[in-house]
Amino acid sequence: MLQGALAGLAAGGLYAVLAVCLTLMSRLVRVVNFSQAATGMFGGFVAVWLVAHAGLPIWAGSLIGVLLAGVLSGAIGWIAATWLAEADTTTRSAMTVGPLLLLISLSFILFGNKPQPFATIISGPAFEAGGVVVSQVAVVMIVLAIVVAVAVHLVLTRTRIGTKLRALSERPTTAELLGIRSKPLSIGVWVVTGLISGLAIIIVAPSQSNDATSLAMLIVPATAAALLGGFKRLDLAVVGGLVLGMLSGLVAQIDEVALVRNFLPFLFIVVLLLWTQRKEVWDAAR
Helix, strand or coil, rough: CCCHHHHHHHHHHHHHHHHHHHHHHHHCCCCCCHHHHHHHHHHHHHHHHHHHHHCHHHHHHHHHHHHHHHHHHHHCCCCCCCCHHHHHHHHHHHHHHHHHHHHHHHHHHHHHCCCCCCCCCCEEEEEEECCEEEEEEHHEEEHHHHHHHHHHHHHHCCCCCCCHHHHHHCCHHEEEECCCCCCCHHHHHHHHHHHHHHHHHHHHHHHCCCCCCHHHHHHHHHHHHHHHHCCHHHHHHHHHHHHHHHHHHHHHCCCCHHHHHHHHHHHHHHHHHHCCCCCHHHHHHC
């Protein structure tokens, strides 16, 4: 059972990275970006094509794929900042479903509907604990999730640009009256989260189901992980991603309940929503 749980760490780290990006965007640009994983998926597919058909080295193809993910995310952010600047969170979040579906469809047209032969960037065991081997990918993803969360916290609390971002998220009208330009900062947040998502997906894709739909739908477990922190707390987003990944790995090792693995993120979301609403229900009952 321990081996199964540790086997899910790589996926858990990926969920955690995406959850941190979702939390960051929710706090700073008032959107739950459902296209978060899809931009990384499309960048990864382009990287695979560049390596397999254009003959580029793995590092060059991967770099272009990560940059493309950032550009795509920035383009979606530009649309949101240009035409939906005054819209509420629900409307801005619903808008991101369009790019999600568009990128999945475009990947089917350009690359087909089969899994892509992602080149392995990181492989091999990192260490062994109690007879259980932990892979390098799992370690890298956990470290990446923690580094991103800590870096975001430091930027928001210790830097001038972080102060501007917090002002825009908490008092957008007042911040703009003080001369803070919201559009470039908002698009910058979209670009950075797109780059992080692209990097994470390209690293983990060789060890996961890597067809377009499976990679784009990673947004579901990432959303469940972000929900643990209420789309506000970065530390709980990391914890949620790791716990969900380890639970998935554990359940996959038990034949009698292995099918439940695919539904775990939805169960996670339902339980968290019921838990967060408990106070209102109890108050109403009293």
